[in-house]
Amino acid sequence: MTTPTTSPMHAAVMASDLSTLQDLLARGESPDVSDHLGFTPLHLAAQQWSVPAAEALLGAGASVDPENTFGNTPLFVAVFNSKGRGELIELLRTHGADALHANRSGQTPVGLARLIANYNVAQWFADLPT
Template identity: 55%
Template sequence: MSNYEVRLDRGGRSPLHYAALEGDLQEITHLLEQGVDPNIPDKKGFTALHFAAQQWQVQAAEMLLNGGAEVDPRNKYGNTPLMVATHSSQGRDDLIELLRSRGADPFAETSDGRTPFGLARLVGYNFFADLEEREDRNHNG
């Protein structure tokens, strides 16, 4: 158990949220070594991994996952870090690949029924090409 007292701001965010947002690998390492839970959600359900995905902080995301972060936590909108990463990707795929390699679900639905797979398909990203055939079979036969 940790003796480290986690102080949250008025949005419920911890120092780990901000370290992930900024890609501050030294601070992430320090906080995780102090026993800070990488799965603490803020008031809207965003974890540090959501923040890393939002700002495309690949190394921070990997460090959080290695430190025990859950790969598919949902915020109050039903968004997983993979959905946030798909939305923030601008065509880049390294973070998508990292999250998928750790078991992130490309078919996890948001509260309005969207999925990372569907979003990528809609905007023409080829992140989930290996799943296209499977999805087409499910809908056509």
């Protein structure tokens, strides 16, 4: 099976085109399609900080913890791109995202949150032990 470089789902998320994303999902397109680096549309929604796209993908049954080739889950990507915002982090955690999932470098989303010093991202993980 050949993995696409990008898919229409990826393109819709990157363009913040929620209408097209919802149309693709309604036509039965997989919310878990991955590109050549293992990025799913949910990874890209986390990267673009698109809460509406993430909600649509999760509502369509997207896997919450897929790994890209670096071992990063959408929650890790959301933490990295949060700039202190928490809506997407909370959304992913509410859907069962694993805050302790280590990537290929051994870093977890909660660990990354606690390393970020210029924003208080760790507040979104205050329920977890240090």
